[in-house]
Amino acid sequence: MLCQAVLLLLHCFASLTLGQYDLCKSLVSTDDGAVWEQYACQPKAQSMKDYMRVKVDPPGITCGNPPERFCTLENPYLCSDECDASNSDLAHPPQLMQDRERTGRITYWQTVTWSRYPEPLLANISLAWNKSLELTDDIAITFEYGRPTIMVLDKSMDHGRTWQSYQFYADDCLDAFNMPPKLVRDLLPANITRVICTEQFSRWVGSKNDKNVKFEVRERFAVFAGPRLLNMDSLYTRMESMKGLRDFFTFTNLRLRLLRPALGGTYVQRDNLLKYFYAISNIEVPARCKCNLHASLCLLQEGDLQCQCEHNTTGQDCQRCKKGFKAKSWKAGSYLPTPNGSPNTCAVAGAPMGGGSKCNCNQMGSVHDRCNGTGFCQCKDGATGPKCDDCFPGYYWKQGCYSNVCDEELLLCQNGGTCSQNQKCICPPEFKGVLCQQSRCEGDKACNTACTPHLLAPLLLCVLLPHLLATLTAH
Ligand SMILES: *[C@@H]1O[C@H](CO)[C@@H](O)[C@H](O)[C@H]1NC(C)=O
Numbered sequence: 094m095l096c097q098a099v100l101l102l103l104h105c106f107a108s109l110t111l112g113q114y115d116l117c118k119s120l121v122s123t124d125d126g127a128v129w130e131q132y133a134c135q136p137k138a139q140s141m142k143d144y145m146r147v148k149v150d151p152p153g154i155t156c157g158n159p160p161e162r163f164c165t166l167e168n169p170y171l172c173s174d175e176c177d178a179s180n181s182d183l184a185h186p187p188q189l190m191q192d193r194e195r196t197g198r199i200t201y202w203q204t205v206t207w208s209r210y211p212e213p214l215l216a217n218i219s220l221a222w223n224k225s226l227e228l229t230d231d232i233a234i235t236f237e238y239g240r241p242t243i244m245v246l247d248k249s250m251d252h253g254r255t256w257q258s259y260q261f262y263a264d265d266c267l268d269a270f271n272m273p274p275k276l277v278r279d280l281l282p283a284n285i286t287r288v289i290c291t292e293q294f295s296r297w298v299g300s301k302n303d304k305n306v307k308f309e310v311r312e313r314f315a316v317f318a319g320p321r322l323l324n325m326d327s328l329y330t331r332m333e334s335m336k337g338l339r340d341f342f343t344f345t346n347l348r349l350r351l352l353r354p355a356l357g358g359t360y361v362q363r364d365n366l367l368k369y370f371y372a373i374s375n376i377e378v379p380a381r382c383k384c385n386l387h388a389s390l391c392l393l394q395e396g397d398l399q400c401q402c403e404h405n406t407t408g409q410d411c412q413r414c415k416k417g418f419k420a421k422s423w424k425a426g427s428y429l430p431t432p433n434g435s436p437n438t439c440a441v442a443g444a445p446m447g448g449g450s451k452c453n454c455n456q457m458g459s460v461h462d463r464c465n466g467t468g469f470c471q472c473k474d475g476a477t478g479p480k481c482d483d484c485f486p487g488y489y490w491k492q493g494c495y496s497n498v499c500d501e502e503l504l505l506c507q508n509g510g511t512c513s514q515n516q517k518c519i520c521p522p523e524f525k526g527v528l529c530q531q532s533r534c535e536g537d538k539a540c541n542t543a544c545t546p547h548l549l550a551p552l553l554l555c556v557l558l559p560h561l562l563a564t565l566t567a568h
Pocket residue numbers: 150151215216217350
């Protein structure tokens with residue numbers, strides 16, 4: 094009961110903070126009148142299947158030209174179904190992977206059958222957006238008549254010029270790709286961006302049972318934000334500090350390489366090849382436009398999604414300063430400090446840029462504020478840059494450079510702790526120590542449950558408690 098109350102309370106806090114980063118600026122009144130206050134901002138997540146351009150390869154892979162009969166794995170001797178591209182009721186063109194099935198009738202793209210066995214039955218599906226996007230939830234591909242036994246998901250971040258593997262899928266990963274099978278939940282925080290082969294979505298379970306093949310985004314987010322994604326701040330903090338984490342979820346194009354269809358058993362039955370083919374009824378890609386935290390809106394313009402850039406930035410992803418606003422170099426907005434982040438607004442050229450001394454060495458980072466004989470600032474340990482106002486990797490800046498206390502690679506916070514700006518681990522209540530490595534209550538059984546009184550105490554102050562308890566008792 095107490096545990097339920099805590100969970101409910103946590104949930105109440107999370108929903109209060111939802112909508113974080115959805116505002117780029119707001120008018121606030123000050124002694125000097127109303128001024129715009131600016132915040133880091135990002136567009137809402139949306140269903141990107143509405144905007145994707147679909148292409149299937151090779152030519153002629155779609156069934157129905159010429160018309161063809163097909164059977165199913167469940168009943169391979171009932172082969173009355175027909176695919177006919179010239180008859181709209183019997184055609185299965187690629188656009189049926191992204192339509193809205195309003196009538197409740199499942200519509201799907203379908204390939205030719207594997208009549209050319211033992212030549213492999215190969216098909217590529219390329220999805221293009223002409224816009225950088227960031228995944229916000231699982232990609233889900235729905236297969237009718239069974240999921241492929243071998244398949245690869247690829248992505249491109251540069252409009253299809255270069256590609257990389259995103260995830261491998263097979264009923265036998267070692268056999269198909271010479272990779273050991275893994276589950277996302279086996280991954281530790283440090284290697285969450287690793288590309289894995291999974292057997293979870295390729296085994297035969299009967300075509301009507303599980304039709305989906307997923308790329309698990311939620312489960313990866315949950316490693317940082319907790320199983321119900323209640324602690325999004327922790328995820329956003331990692332997005333800033335962990336090398337490659339944001340890029341891992343970023344793409345402009347996706348490609349499905351279908352390498353072997355569902356077999357419904359261990360072997361291919363050569364005497365009935367009409368039951369082997371691919372059919373996809375839906376491809377769900379929940380994502381948001383990547384606008385570098387400089388836009389809260391992303392709209393369709395001239396056929397493409399386009400960030401509506403704020404903070405005096407411009408470009409498809411708000412990746413440049415506007416003309417006349419280049420006083421300092423462009424920077425992406427930052428999720429930190431939470432909850433509002435930093436806008437890193439582009440400034441009007443000609444605005445004052447700090448003191449006027451010729452070399453201006455940073456007083457905290459340099460040995461003294463004057464240059465040496467050849468015009469260089471002389472930096473203290475850990476500091477670098479022409480003015481000694483930057484830190485070497487492994488150091489953080491706080492009025493000078495100090496060695497990292499924690500990071501995302503070697504000095505990982507343990508037991509669910511999160512590393513705050515390389516300076517300290519923020520530990521869950523049950524743990525302490527520089528890296529949260531030590532249990533607070535060794536040998537004390539009462540401490541072993543998550544719902545101890547000291548955790549509840551601050552929550553009891555929540556003004557919403559009476560309301561929540563009322564809803565609790567009502568159920
Ligand atoms: C699918 O794409 C890959 C990578 O470009 C290519 O090597 C392969 O030949 C394509 N397969 C088909 C069936 O078009």
